[in-house]
Amino acid sequence: MNLNVKLGKCQEEIAEFIGFGYSIKETADLLKKPENTIKSTLKRIYEKAGIQKATELSKFVFCRRFDIPLSMCEPARQIVAVLFLCVYFFSMSADYDSDVYSRRARRVRTERVTRRIN
Numbered sequence: 624m625n626l627n628v629k630l631g632k633c634q635e636e637i638a639e640f641i642g643f644g645y646s647i648k649e650t651a652d653l654l655k656k657p658e659n660t661i662k663s664t665l666k667r668i669y670e671k672a673g674i675q676k677a678t679e680l681s682k683f684v685f686c687r688r689f690d691i692p693l694s695m696c697e698p699a700r701q702i703v704a705v706l707f708l709c710v711y712f713f714s715m716s717a718d719y720d721s722d723v724y725s726r727r728a729r730r731v732r733t734e735r736v737t738r739r740i741n
Contacts, residue, residue: 624679626687628671637664641677642684 630638640650647665651658674680686693 624673624683624693625671626683626693630668630671634664634668634671637661638668638680638684639688641665642681644681 636654637650640653641647641661645653647658647661651661654661668680669675672680672683674683685691691699
C-alpha cells in the first residue's frame with residue numbers, strides 16, 4: 624500500500640466515502656454520479672495505491688486523513704482494540720448482577736400466576 628500516491632479531487636472524495644463505509648450506491652447518490660463511474664474510479668484508486676480489498680481502502684483513507692504512517696497503524700489498532708475490550712468486560716461485569724436478579728423475579732411471578740390459574 625502506498626500512502627504517498629497522488630489522487631485527484633474526485634478520487635479522494637470517492638475513496639473517503641467508500642473508506643468510511645458508504646456503499647457504491649450511496650456514494651453515487653451523494654456525489655450525483657453514475658454507479659459505473661464510481662466503480663471505475665475505485666478500480667483506478669486500487670491500482671494506484673496498491674490496494675486489493677475494501678478493508679485496505681479504509682486503512683488507506685484513515686492513515687492519509689490523519690497523517691499516520693503505516694508503521695504506526697498496527698500498534699495503534701491493537702491498543703484501541705484492548706481498550707474497547709476492557710470497556711466491554713467492565714460493562715458486562717457491572718450489569719451482570721442486576722440482570723440476574725431481574726430474571727429471577729420474572730420467573731417467580733410467572734410461576735405464581737400459573738399456580739393461581741390452576
